[in-house]
Structure formats: structure tokens, C-alpha cells
Amino acid sequence: MKISVIRTAGVIVGLGAILGGCASTPWPRSRAQIETPATPCQDFQVQIYFDRDSAEIPREGRSVLASAQAMAKGCQVKAVQVVGLADAVGAPGANLDLSRRRGDAVRKALGKAGFKQVVLDVTAAGEAGATTAMGAVQPLRRRADIRIEMGPWPRR
Known part of the structure; x- marks a missing residue:
């Protein structure tokens, strides 16, 4: 017991x-x-790379745009800046034209990806900046740089 x-x-x-x-x-x-607060809407930047002498967005580029759309979900996209770039191979005028076409292709793809009611600023740099001060060619300049500025939706 x-x-x-x-x-x-x-x-x-x-x-x-x-x-x-x-x-x-x-x-x-x-x-x-106990609830974790949502991540604040923050600006971000993505890049889309193109094939040589091409302004057609490749499959990987479309995937990047889909990811950008997912990152922007639930946030107010205030503005989008797109800069089309080209490498230093070829004539400067042709490179500027190619970078313009790349920027325009990205603008159209952004609209299809859901960035329709957004202020889009599209510029072209051509081959500007494609070589270093020593004259070496910068690799991977066949791209478009995209900066997305975001913020929270205004409270009512």
C-alpha cells in the first residue's frame, strides 16, 4: 500500500x-x-535574358514575369521601369533598335502577366555601358532590367 x-x-x-x-x-x-503579419510590399527588380539578336521573350523570361506577378499579389504596383539592353556586338544603331524592341516586348508581356493598370516607363540603352573602361565587352547584356515599385493599398 x-x-x-x-x-x-x-x-x-x-x-x-x-x-x-x-x-x-x-x-x-x-x-x-499568433498570426504572423504579411510581408510588406517592397520594390524589387528582375531581369529577362534574350537570345542573341532576338527580342522574343524566352520561356524562362515568361516564368520570371509570372514570378513577378506572384510577388506583387496583394500589393499596389505603383510603377514599372523597363530598360532594354544590348551587347556591344554589331552596329550601335542596330543595338539601340534591338534594345528598344526588347523593352517593348517586355512591356507587352507585362500587360499579359497582369500589370495592365500600371504606369510603365520603357527606355532603351542600346550598347551603352556594354564595355568596361578598359574596352572589355560586358557579358550578358542581352537582357531587359525590370524594376517594380510597390506599396500597400491605401486604407479606406
Whole structure:
């Protein structure tokens, strides 16, 4: 009889210590204390790379635009800047034209991706900046740089 009472007392003391440890951490008083706040809408930049002498957006580029749309979901897109670029291979006039066509292709693709009611600023840099001060050609200039400026929706 004494052995079972001692065992029972030991179990009660052990449970009391466990429950006492739980009681020392406060329970959330509201749902807001357990919900994690949404990430604020932040500006971001993406790049789309093109094949040589091409202004057609490749499959990877369309995937980048789909990801950009997902990142902007739930946020107000205030403005989008697109800069079409070209490498230093070829005539400067042809490179400027190619970078313009790349920027225009991205503008159209952004509209299809859901960026329809957005101020779009599309510029072309051609081969400007495609070579270093020492004259070396910069690699991977066959792209369009896209900067998306976002913010939260205004409260009503």
C-alpha cells in the first residue's frame, strides 16, 4: 500500500512540475498575437535574358514575369521601369533598335502577366555601358532590367 501511494505521489509531483512550466509562458490574449503579419510590399527588380539578336521573350523570361506577378499579389504596383539592353556586338544603331524592341516586348508581356493598370516607363540603352573602361565587352547584356515599385493599398 505504501509503495503505490509513493508512486502516485511521484507521478503527481512530476505532472505538477510539467504543468507549472507551461503556466509560466503566457497564452496569447488575441488572435493577432499568433498570426504572423504579411510581408510588406517592397520594390524589387528582375531581369529577362534574350537570345542573341532576338527580342522574343524566352520561356524562362515568361516564368520570371509570372514570378513577378506572384510577388506583387496583394500589393499596389505603383510603377514599372523597363530598360532594354544590348551587347556591344554589331552596329550601335542596330543595338539601340534591338534594345528598344526588347523593352517593348517586355512591356507587352507585362500587360499579359497582369500589370495592365500600371504606369510603365520603357527606355532603351542600346550598347551603352556594354564595355568596361578598359574596352572589355560586358557579358550578358542581352537582357531587359525590370524594376517594380510597390506599396500597400491605401486604407479606406
